[in-house]
Amino acid sequence: MPFPEPLKRHPEMFRKRTVKEQRITDRFPILNIEEPPRFDPEAWTLTVEGLVEKPGIFSWAEFSALPTEEQVSDFHCITGWSKVNNRWRGIRLQVIAGIVKPLPEAKFITFSTVSREYYDWLTLEEAFYPDVMIALEFEGKPLEAVHGGPARLLTPSKWAYKAVKWVRHIEFTDKKVISYWAQYGYSNEADLEYE
Secondary structure, three states: OOOOOOOOOOHHHHHOOOEOOOEEOOOOOOOOOOOOOOOOOOOOEEEEEEOEOOOEEEEHHHHHOOOOEEEEEEEEEOOOEEEEEEEEEEEEHHHHHHHHOEOOOOOEEEEEOOOOOOEEEEEHHHHOOOOOEEEEEEOOEEOOHHHOOOOEEEOOOEOHHHOOOOOOEEEEEOOOOOOOHHHHOOOOOOEOOEO
16 A cells, blocks of 8 residues: 555644633643553563554564654643644654555554553544654653653644553554444544634
8 A cells, every 4th residue: 555645634633722711821731530550661662553564563672763753732621721833743643554554445544542441543644744652752852651651642633642651552443333432422533623
């Protein structure tokens, strides 16, 4: 499957930054549904499987050695706050896709924690947006466990509950799942509403 350059989203999404009824904060509030797992770089693994030619398991040494990029983007929590101009460094999903080679029928990617209790999904198109990545660093430092470190999904054009923390499992599928928060009445797509 050929991988296009990162897709450019609709220009309106770049012009509009203010999300309805959000307050801007300098803090980075901590909201977790499970305890942050202890990070052991010798034991940590990331499983990538599903509708791919080359499923695999990355060690931390292998995963963290993949090419990274830096970006500045905003972070919007559905509880009413936004943190803007955050500097992240991470691995684009195109890099991972280039290794495992999704099959033509792969249309979605599901991301989950080691416990599989928390999970969410993106379309393949959304996963290749230019601001989506598996973030490893925040503001020039390794991402703290309370904020999803060592590796969390970053989805700036979605509500932050889409940005799965402590990613340990990635599955390419032909259908989307009902995400963790969608079971409780939140949008399964998590699209932002701009002012």
